[in-house]
Each structure stands twice: as C-alpha cells, then as structure tokens.
Amino acid sequence: MKEKIHPKYVEGTIRCACGFTYKTYSTQEKMRVDICSQCHPFYTGKTKIIDSAGQVERYRRRFGETKATKILTASEKAKLEAEKAAKKAEAKKAKRTRAAKK
Numbered sequence: 001m002k003e004k005i006h007p008k009y010v011e012g013t014i015r016c017a018c019g020f021t022y023k024t025y026s027t028q029e030k031m032r033v034d035i036c037s038q039c040h041p042f043y044t045g046k047t048k049i050i051d052s053a054g055q056v057e058r059y060r061r062r063f064g065e066t067k068a069t070k071i072l073t074a075s076e077k078a079k080l081e082a083e084k085a086a087k088k089a090e091a092k093k094a095k096r097t098r099a100a101k102k
Helices: 055-063 074-101
Strands: 010-016 021-026 030-033
Touching: none
Parallel strands: 010 030
Antiparallel strands: 010 021
16 A cells, blocks of 8 residues: 555544534544434434525525415315305306307
C-alpha cells in the first residue's frame, strides 16, 4: 500500500436534528443529519411531517387549500349536495325537452 494517500480514520460524532448523538469511526470528526433511527417514522411507528427546509410550508403557500383538501362543515356539505342535485335535475329536464322536440 502507498503511504500518505489514505485519509485519517478517527472517532467521529454524528448529531441528528432531533438532538440524538452517537459515536462512530469515520474520516470526519463531526457530522450532522436531518433524521436518524431515533426520530424516523419507520422505526418509531409514529407519523410525523418532516419539513426539510420549509418544503411543506412552501407547498402550502403555493397551492393553498383547494376544494379537495378543505374540510367542509355539515351545512356547507348540504349546500354543495343541493347544488349538485339541482344541476342534475336541470340537465334531465333539458334532455327531456330536447327529446320531446324531435
């Protein structure tokens, strides 16, 4: 093996964004990670929104609340269903009048 071409292998510290730290051997002394096995939903079994540098907030700001994602109250639901029923009845009536004219 050639001498003086290999990096130094030292004891390093890995620190997660959740605050958990552990030691390992690496070529770097200090490392930071966004997520680890102590806070990852796969290992903890808990659902958690991971906001990588404001990605979720940027998405919400860009698209906002759409009709599909908006939570409707009971009165709003009833109003929407009534509007749909009225449109459906109007379409049936128009179809009958067209059929009667032929």
